[in-house]
Amino acid sequence: MPVKVILSSTxxxxxxxxxxxxxxxxxxxxxxxLGQLVKMLGIPEKEIKIAMVNGLKVSLDTELEGEERIGLFPAVGGG
Structure with missing residues (x-):
């Protein structure tokens, strides 16, 4: 089953x-x-600071069922 992935910023x-x-x-x-998906996409895990599945913050250990909407976000810097 496919999942929808939204990548933010860098x-x-x-x-x-x-x-x-x-x-x-x-x-x-x-x-x-979710961690396996991140690896499949070629994104280093250390780059991900927030992971969300269907609008809820989750860990990279979260198992996917299919049809989820996934958001991945890096650390945000600034001053």
Whole structure:
């Protein structure tokens, strides 16, 4: 089942041809962890500071069922 992935800011550079207006659909087997998905996308785990599934903050150990909406966010800096 596919999941919808939305990448924020600097995380987009890790996924070739990522469209920030549409996000991307990624097929994953049921039971795939969010961390496994991140690895499949080629994003270093250390770059992700906030992970959300269907609007709720989760850990990278969270198992996916399919059809979820996933948001991945890097650390935000500034002054």
């Amino acid at each position: 995380l987009r550079r890790y996924v070739q041809d990522y469209d920030p207006t549409k996000g991307m659909e990624v097929p994953v087997p049921k039971g795939t962890s």
